[in-house]
Amino acid sequence: MEFTSPAGEQQYAALVRASADLLVCLDFDGVLAPIVEDPSEAHVHPDAGDALVALSEVCRAIAVVTGRPARQAIELGGLEEVGEAMEERGRTLYLRGQYGNERWDSGSRRVHSPRPPAGLARFEAELPVLLREHDAADAFVEDKVLAVGVHTRRLPDPDAALERLRGPVAALAARHDLAVEPGRQVLEVRAPGADKGAAVRELLEQTGAGAVLFAGDDLGDVAAFDAVAELRESAARHGTPLPGLLVASASEATPVPELVSRADVVVDGPDGVLALLRLLVDDAAGARL
Structure with missing residues (x-):
């Protein structure tokens, strides 16, 4: 894990202090699941489920925000089981599939999806x-x-x-x-119009969270990075800080400069993402002692 600047370290510290009010948004491929040649063969990191359930106990909400179809992400990620474990702890797992066009949560367990675009x-x-x-x-x-x-x-x-x-x-x-x-x-x-930035904004409004972490690995995540940056800058101008941490999941072999240049923290693939989430759980728990 590498902070890209002192400001990134400050954002992380603010996130820890605001963890009870935190929304964690995570891409699927490259963040929770390693990149593979055949997308249908992608599966989440074996430790991801336990890490997400542990994280749910110290934050307000967790969401998977992906370009994948919602049902595919649910199946490949075992999200039904993860969501059930969170519900037992009084927390909800959210999923936004197809860049926010599809919606699912562990409470309703129903996928809401529009019709395909005409063309x-x-x-x-x-x-x-x-x-x-x-x-x-x-x-x-x-x-x-x-x-x-x-x-x-x-x-x-x-x-x-x-x-x-x-x-x-x-x-x-x-x-x-x-x-x-x-x-x-x-x-x-x-179809034009939907992107991960809009999905993050909608999730923040729905959950009422006052802090946000977004982790992504590819160009489709740039809109979410920009949305978080704009939200925290706007909140700061109005004197109501909104801690926001931007996490780039990037290996040496597959860096995405557009994300790395915007990130507060750079980690090495899904292993690095999970290590960061575990650290956040430990630091948030320690901050409350």
Whole structure:
């Protein structure tokens, strides 16, 4: 774990003091689960469940905020069981799937999801021709119901393939009134408007939390980082501080400069995230003695 500045250390200390009022928001892939070649094979770190339940005892609320479909995240993350353990302790686990388009919590155990965007089926039907035209016919296309992910991870030169596809995929998406969310060796096409920043703001309002931690690992998390930064700056200007800690989950092999440059703390993948959460539990408990 590495603080990026003295200000980051100060934010962490303020978070510890405000832990009883804290909302912890965590991405799924790269934060709770290691990145794998096949997204359908991703599973949370074996220690994640216990760490989240322990964390729930010292903070107000925990949320998983992911680009994955909600039901997929629930299954791969064992979130039903984690949420049940939290409910026994009087806490609720929240899930925002597909960048906030889908909602679930451990109290209701129901996924609330909108209809797919009108142009998505037409986009997906035209996509195979585009991939063949740009020497990426073997790209993995992930149907996420409300979105389509075009993964280049399996191709011989994933980064070069992503650059070849970036413009053509964006143009095809625009023709169908869709937005493109770039990520690490993936282009995700979905309806415009929803992002993780909006999801964090909504969760803060719903839970009434007065402090927030967000941990992410990819470009889709930049909106959440910016939202937390804006919220704490606005609160400071109005004399009502809102502690906020930005955590970048980044290994030496797969850093995301856009996140690292914004982060207060940089950790090494899911192992580093869980180590930070355990430290937060210990420090918060110690602060209350």
